[in-house]
Amino acid sequence: GAPADLAGRRVVVSAGGTREAIDPVRFIGNRSSGLQGYALARVAAARGAAVTLVAANVALPDPAGVDVVRVESALQLRDAVIEAVADADAVVMAAAVADFRPVAPSRTKIKKTGDEPEAIHLTKNPDILAELGERRRAGEKSPSVIVGFAAETDDVLANGQAKLARKGCDLLVVNQVGENLAFGTPDNAATVLVAGGEPVEIPRGPKDDLARVVWDLIAARLV
Numbered sequence: 001g002a003p004a005d006l007a008g009r010r011v012v013v014s015a016g017g018t019r020e021a022i023d024p025v026r027f028i029g030n031r032s033s034g035l036q037g038y039a040l041a042r043v044a045a046a047r048g049a050a051v052t053l054v055a056a057n058v059a060l061p062d063p064a065g066v067d068v069v070r071v072e073s074a075l076q077l078r079d080a081v082i083e084a085v086a087d088a089d090a091v092v093m094a095a096a097v098a099d100f101r102p103v104a105p106s107r108t109k110i111k112k113t114g115d116e117p118e119a120i121h122l123t124k125n126p127d128i129l130a131e132l133g134e135r136r137r138a139g140e141k142s143p144s145v146i147v148g149f150a151a152e153t154d155d156v157l158a159n160g161q162a163k164l165a166r167k168g169c170d171l172l173v174v175n176q177v178g179e180n181l182a183f184g185t186p187d188n189a190a191t192v193l194v195a196g197g198e199p200v201e202i203p204r205g206p207k208d209d210l211a212r213v214v215w216d217l218i219a220a221r222l223v
């Protein structure tokens with residue numbers, strides 16, 4: 001069986017991908033399935049943690065024994081995560097959060113009028129992971145371990161190290177995107193970048209295996 005090394009801990013995991021409304025029937029979204037975030041939540045619960053899973057548009061059943069909060073947009077995901085981390089020991093941001101959202105979603109369905117396609121004006125979403133790091137730096141009550149995910153296609157280590165520092169997290173799980181890895185597939189492979197430590201390679205394997213290694217690294221850092 002799984003070790004009970006997370007017993008008595010509260011953890012928050014975000015999963016899936018946000019949808020940013022264009023009008024009542026259309027949105028800007030991404031290809032995240034939520035499989036990796038759900039694997040992280042399942043493994044943490046199996047190891048004894050009290051888990052809040054903030055799920056954005058995930059078509060998977062709720063994992064047993066996990067408190068699931070369903071959201072749609074980046075702004076909703078932010079509010080749910082900020083509320084859930086208030087008394088948490090660790091947070092893992094596995095969700096794919098849209099960087100931008102339409103400034104003013106139309107309240108009615110946009111029609112095909114005229115010859116010119118209509119432009120969709122975008123505005124920046126808050127960076128939730130960076131905000132978690134900032135709140136901790138500012139001395140607010142925060143999880144002692146903050147973990148981000150990043151999909152990188154090139155210069156994985158250099159881009160990842162810069163992102164780890166910029167976002168102020170403790171671990172950054174850098175996915176190798178492509179070749180049947182990451183989005184929507186059962187397998188994953190990653191390099192975990194560690195603030196003030198050596199990177200940890202996680203070879204290709206089931207998303208549960210990656211989740212176990214991530215929780216091992218988190219458990220070792222919990223105070």
Ligand code: C5P
Nearest residue numbers: 093095097125126127128129148149150
């Ligand atoms: O900057 P990038 O999108 O590559 O960073 C990915 C990490 O940051 C993920 O952990 C993701 O959940 C988080 N993120 C966030 N808020 C955003 C964009 C990304 O929390 N607006």
